[in-house]
Amino acid sequence: MDAPLFAIYGANGHTGRLVATELLSRNQNVLLAGRNGAALRALAGELADFAEFAELGAPGHVRTLVAPLDDPAALRELTESATVIIHCAGPYAQTGEPVAAAAAAAGCHYVDHAVEPHHVKYMFDALQAQAQRTGAVMIPQMSFYGGLADLLAAAVTEGMTDVDRVTVGYAVTGWRMTAGAVRTAELLIGEIDRVTFSDGAQRVGPVEIRNTVFPFPPPVGPRTMIAPFPSGEVVTIPRHVPARTVESQLTASTFEEEQVFTSVDASAEARSQTEFTVAVQAVASAGGGRNGNVRGRDIWWAGALASVEAAVRLAGGEGPAKPGVLSAAEAFPATPFLRMLEDRGAFTLTL
Template identity: 75%
Template sequence: MNAPPIAIYGANGHTGRLVAAELLSRDQDIVLSGRDAGALRALAEELDSPRRVRVHLAPLDDRAALRELAENASVLIHCAGPYARTGEPVAAAAAAAGCHYVDHAIEPRHVKHLFESLQAQAQRTGAVMIPQMSFYGALADLLAAVVTEGMSEVDRITVGYRVTGWRMTKAAIKTAELLIGEIDRVTYTDGVLRTGPVEIRNTVFPFPPPIGPRTMIAPFPSGEMVTIPRHVPVRTVESQLTSSTFEEEQIFTSVDADAAERARTEFMVAVQAVAAGGGGRNAHIRGTDIWWVGAVASVEAALLLAEGRETAKAGVLSAAEAFHALPFLRRMEELGAFTLTV
């Protein structure tokens, strides 16, 4: 009997297409799902693997269709943002069905909501749910686990994102508009997770050579402030993004860019941990194409979950709670996703 397929919600978007292609390259059966039947059928024909690909229409307001999708999949990979609007119904269907779930969210509120609202149900049904299993979020969460291993008390973790050449999709632009317009933001300071007004400032992050110190926007609204404190004894967590990223002309004007253009992103993600008594550690990854790297992260996670490897407990988990951090990062390095320096 064949194992249940891996479902991709939002399969006809840029990230969904990357995820579908990556899964097929690993000989996985997949289900393409979303809200546009015509686009899903066209993608299925384009992938040209009729024995491994099927289509399941599931509008966000059709709870029965979403539940059926989750009940017949081993893992559901959610690729359709903004997650502030799409996240809850898809994640809730997975939790109710006991289907493992990963998504590509960046929004801290969505991440926080999953931990607060679906934890008990996922534990009951046996679902492992990992929000933001993508470029933004998971990689920093895993790096933080590696950097702080053996540290008993951490004063501060700072995540620095250096991104150039980012070409946003329509969904990414909608997400950015929502996040930029937020007055109340999720932060983690002095050991407390808060939601409230935050002053946005410029600061400098010391990226290692050849990048060097860069002016940053801080805080950058990603979900690490929700996930990292779950497994690191830290007082304050903050993410920062190079201010030059949003100054590049193409970032908001490239919604019609093709896959080759989108792949021209360059990045470094660096994590700096400062010990309570002084001193500390750091690590970073460096590579290209944040879209493909995010797709590979979610596929690696989905395959580990589908095969029942590594994760010993059900529930809503961060990437580093679900998987052994350093082996996961090394595996991605082997696949060519980035270069890791620890």
């Protein structure tokens, strides 16, 4: 059997580099893909040096392919060559559809780092039947935003049969956005029709933004939040948690920090200084409920590691029994997957 090939779309971005380095550290074959051939070739040289230094074998571990979003033939070549594609190039409102659609058509397994609910909704609505037909397993938002909360919600609510409300709270400090993240944030902030889930139904339309308080565990404590925060778990969590309402919230102070929107040129070391808590509160209809959280540093690394773990499992035949578009918690057993990420140093898990 041929060794699996892991394609990384948007490889020369910050997340793409983290993903590529992690895959090479596991002695995997990597195909760097994107729109800028010169940047991809330069990165391939850097990574080949890294592989040689780490005694991971010949530079043949790293290849490149230029695949513009408006070139269907190149995207077809990309997805037909790869075992799994990890899509790292946002904003996914602009880049998601062509890459994901090409993967679904080719039967190529797919994971991405999207946060945008509309992209996540598109994948379930438009690509489900084709992915099931071609044998592709496709997992949107297998990253810090979205994926961790989806897994955590499944772990927290395991065994609960009547859930009134699931609230996801993100506490993030020291976040240094990349250029792609800034563009994504600008699109989300200006979005009028938002995806929500309330009273047991998914809706798309205008939403009133409000401030509320989320009870994070110590040492974070109660914090003022922006609600709702537009993240794709409002699409995925209701697929496997019997909740009447699902909402995500983000600490209001996150976007008040001066460096958030002015850090596109920050170093990798500076970006790694982000501190985070992701907490899930599940309230039962009859009262009471459960809580769980993950706490750590470096949201970029946590997201990259989650996507690599998912991709390696898919390539090794350790994914779900049936293909199709799936949430993180539909694709993998939630608590064991979170514990594995904890063991690899992504965060500390409390359930």
